Each structure stands twice: as structure tokens, then as C-alpha cells.
Amino acid sequence: MKDSPHCEDYKAESATNLAKIEGKHFWFQQRSLVIINVLRKTSLSSQIRKFVDLGCGTGYMMKHLECSGYQVIGVDMHESGLKIASNRTNGLLIRGTIENVHFIEPVDAIGLFDVIEHITDDSGILRQAATLVRSGGLVVITVPALKQLWSNYDEMCRHKRRYHKAEILRLFEENNLEPLYIRYFFLFAVFPIWLQRIFRRFLSKESSEVDKKIEYTRPPHPVVNMFFTILARIELLMSALGFNLPFGTSLIGVARVRSISLEK
Numbered sequence: 001m002k003d004s005p006h007c008e009d010y011k012a013e014s015a016t017n018l019a020k021i022e023g024k025h026f027w028f029q030q031r032s033l034v035i036i037n038v039l040r041k042t043s044l045s046s047q048i049r050k051f052v053d054l055g056c057g058t059g060y061m062m063k064h065l066e067c068s069g070y071q072v073i074g075v076d077m078h079e080s081g082l083k084i085a086s087n088r089t090n091g092l093l094i095r096g097t098i099e100n101v102h103f104i105e106p107v108d109a110i111g112l113f114d115v116i117e118h119i120t121d122d123s124g125i126l127r128q129a130a131t132l133v134r135s136g137g138l139v140v141i142t143v144p145a146l147k148q149l150w151s152n153y154d155e156m157c158r159h160k161r162r163y164h165k166a167e168i169l170r171l172f173e174e175n176n177l178e179p180l181y182i183r184y185f186f187l188f189a190v191f192p193i194w195l196q197r198i199f200r201r202f203l204s205k206e207s208s209e210v211d212k213k214i215e216y217t218r219p220p221h222p223v224v225n226m227f228f229t230i231l232a233r234i235e236l237l238m239s240a241l242g243f244n245l246p247f248g249t250s251l252i253g254v255a256r257v258r259s260i261s262l263e264k
Contacts, residue, residue: 015080021218024219024225025218026220026225030186033233033236034142034185035061035140038140041181043180047108048137051070052072052075052107053065053113056085061113062089075098076093076094076095077097098128098129103132106132106135107134108134112126112140116143117162119160126139127176130257134257135258136259138180141168144251145165145248149194153197165184169253176257177257177258183251184245184246184247186249186250187248188232189228189248193249
């Protein structure tokens with residue numbers, strides 16, 4: 001199967017290494033908690049049963065969604081990631097892209113977790129995602145935030161862009177999606193990540209792209225990893241208390257699919 005033109009720059013060589021990293025790195029662990037907590041806070045959460053993880057990778061987020069009671073379907077274009085996902089989840093796994101995946105009935109929600117930043121036409125994929133979700137269902141996204149943090153890491157990951165909150169709001173409103181919730185997270189990581197990426201620029205460029213990506217995503221020292229985990233948990237508490245972070249290294253957005261009668 002040919003790769004989707006929307007996902008032409010997504011690489012799958014490091015699926016095995018990624019699977020080893022995900023369970024240890026604070027970023028993957030805490031991002032999953034942010035997503036689950038935001039879904040629970042959403043007033044429509046009780047109506048969400050069938051959840052599609054589009055671009056599910058190795059199934060790490062699928063596992064967390066499944067443990068939270070959702071009936072999860074994973075879609076990804078790379079067989080290497082799906083093989084790993086099959087050992088992590090009981091959910092249905094489909095090799096494909098949003099262009100060639102169809103369901104007998106619309107699903108309740110679709111998640112695109114750190115997906116649309118890899119895609120040239122990010123607006124188009126949100127529009128297509130909305131067509132797979134029933135009226136009143138949810139589209140949930142996470143993306144890297146702040147253009148000021150753009151670095152070699154983004155280039156190695158084949159990111160097309162980093163986002164600001166207003167851009168996510170615009171993308172939702174342009175694509176038949178009613179914004180319900182948009183916020184930054186991982187504020188505490190902004191300065192350390194900025195420093196790390198400045199430092200990395202001076203490292204040797206001789207190692208392979210995959211090796212450098214693994215180095216970037218390798219969990220920090222256990223003490224630092226634990227410290228960041230604690231800070232992330234504090235952020236979750238602040239969010240539960242209604243505190244809106246002014247910025248962060250990531251954004252999460254939740255939108256409701258408008259009924260056909262409300263479409264422009």
C-alpha cells in the first residue's frame with residue numbers, strides 16, 4: 001500500500017525503539033493522562049463509546065483509552081507499529097489512511113494525537129475526520145505548540161509546523177467543528193526543552209537521523225524524569241481547579257462535530 005500524500009513525511013523506522021521509550025518517558029505517560037482527563041471533563045464524555053485513534057502508531061494511547069472504558073479502533077499506515085499495537089490492545093487495528101478507511105456507521109470520536117503537524121494539509125485531514133464522526137461526536141487533537149520552540153528535532157520528526165492556540169481555534173471553526181476545549185500543557189517543559197535544543201545544535205551531525213531522533217526522545221535521567229512527572233501532575237491539578245496555562249510545549253483541543261443543518 002502506498003503512503004498517503006498527506007503523510008508523506010512520517011517515518012516508521014523507529015517503531016520498536018519508540019515502544020521501548022513510551023512507557024518510561026514522562027512526556028508519553030503524562031500526555032496520556034492529559035488526554036484522558038480532558039475527555040472526562042468534557043460534558044459529552046458519557047456519550048462516547050466507539051473511539052478511533054487515527055495514526056495510532058504503536059498503540060500506546062489506544063491502551064490508555066481502552067483502560068478508560070472506550071471501544072477503541074486503531075488506524076495507522078505502518079505495519080511495524082500495528083504489530084506492536086496488537087500486543088498492547090484488544091481493539092480493532094486497521095492498516096490504512098483517512099482517505100481509505102470507512103466505517104459502516106459514524107463513530108463517536110476520533111483522536112489525532114500529534115498527527116496533524118506531520119501533514120501538509122492539516123485543515124483537510126480535520127475536515128475528513130469530521131466526516132467519519134456522527135453529528136455531535138468529538139474530534140480530539142494534540143499538537144506541538146509555540147513556533148519559538150522550532151528546532152532540529154521538529155525537522156527530524158518531519159513536522160510541518162508548531163501551533164498557537166488561535167490557530168487550533170481557526171482550524172476547528174473552518175471545518176464544521178465547534179470548539180469545546182483548547183489549552184496548552186507542559187508549561188514547565190518550555191525552558192528546559194528550549195535549552196536542550198539549543199545545546200543539541202552543537203552536537204555531531206554524523207549519526208543517522210533515526211539515531212538522533214532516538215537520542216532526542218530518550219527519557220531524561222530518572223531523577224529528572226520523576227521531577228518532570230511531578231510537575232506534570234501539578235499541572236493536571238491546576239487544570240482541574242480551572243487554571244488556564246498561558247503557554248506550553250503542547251496543545252490539546254476538543255471539538256464537537258456540528259450537525260449537517262449547521263454547515264455552511
